[in-house]
Amino acid sequence: MSMLEIENLSVEPADGGQRILNNVNLTVDFGYTNVLFGPNGSGKSALLRAIMGFGDYKVVEGRILFNGEDITNLSVDERAEKGLGIMLQRPPNMTGVKLSSLIKAIAKENMDIDKVAEDLDMKRFMDREINVGFSGGEIKRSELLQLIAQNPCMYLIDEPESGVDLVSINKVGTKIQEMLNANLECIGERSVKGKSALIITHTGQILDYLEADRAYIMCSGKIMCSGNPRKLLDEIKTQGYEECIRCKLNQI
Numbered sequence: 001m002s003m004l005e006i007e008n009l010s011v012e013p014a015d016g017g018q019r020i021l022n023n024v025n026l027t028v029d030f031g032y033t034n035v036l037f038g039p040n041g042s043g044k045s046a047l048l049r050a051i052m053g054f055g056d057y058k059v060v061e062g063r064i065l066f067n068g069e070d071i072t073n074l075s076v077d078e079r080a081e082k083g084l085g086i087m088l089q090r091p092p093n094m095t096g097v098k099l100s101s102l103i104k105a106i107a108k109e110n111m112d113i114d115k116v117a118e119d120l121d122m123k124r125f126m127d128r129e130i131n132v133g134f135s136g137g138e139i140k141r142s143e144l145l146q147l148i149a150q151n152p153c154m155y156l157i158d159e160p161e162s163g164v165d166l167v168s169i170n171k172v173g174t175k176i177q178e179m180l181n182a183n184l185e186c187i188g189e190r191s192v193k194g195k196s197a198l199i200i201t202h203t204g205q206i207l208d209y210l211e212a213d214r215a216y217i218m219c220s221g222k223i224m225c226s227g228n229p230r231k232l233l234d235e236i237k238t239q240g241y242e243e244c245i246r247c248k249l250n251q252i
């Protein structure tokens, strides 16, 4: 059994429209960090949002298993209680809500969140309204702080490096790896010490700071292949995503 198992998942927009994900199969084993590559509009964010259970998508086929349990029809908060957490690509502004208030509400007792805030250079943002006027890098670091505060067993991370300078990518990537390695029991009904992650990355820059075990390539809402993250990234850099179809033929 893996921590996360996506079985034959097909997803459509909740308000109707064309299918976004088609028969997606993907797993993340206990203690593994997997990455997801794919061109713009291929369905990567939709997959992460569907795993977390956001209402903008409806599952029309397949299922999502977490720690062996079918969570396909659970609400977002039920999934969060079971140990899933997400760092969004474009989180909304939360006018009127200070970052410190949200962190206080969500932080788990066993988490030294002051230290995390300091390491992410977020202490000076604690009295500010969440994301209001934040730069691209500040939004990412704030999102990561919120994710870590919840201490989930499974980190779903959408493009941690987009719009982020090299120093911030270093901070974000290093902190993700540190938290994944931390010998700290994460939340969920089946608490485990080995946390797992599924990370969307376009450039692969984050791979300079964290160890990824397996990569998947998604094109047009389908998983085309999987394999060694560095090897697949090199193939994308030299041959582009057009090779996805050929890749499908050589599927691992």
Ligand SMILES: Nc1ncnc2c1ncn2[C@@H]1O[C@H](COP(=O)(O)OP(=O)(O)OP(=O)(O)O)[C@@H](O)[C@H]1O
Pocket: 013, 014, 017, 020, 038, 039, 040, 041, 042, 043, 044, 045, 046, 047, 056
């Ligand atoms: N609610 C929705 N209604 C209609 N179409 C949608 C909806 N959400 C996503 N889509 C479409 O589904 C496709 C996949 O979107 P998604 O955001 O998952 O792509 P992505 O791979 O994360 O792209 P990027 O790398 O640009 O962030 C896109 O063509 C997008 O326009």
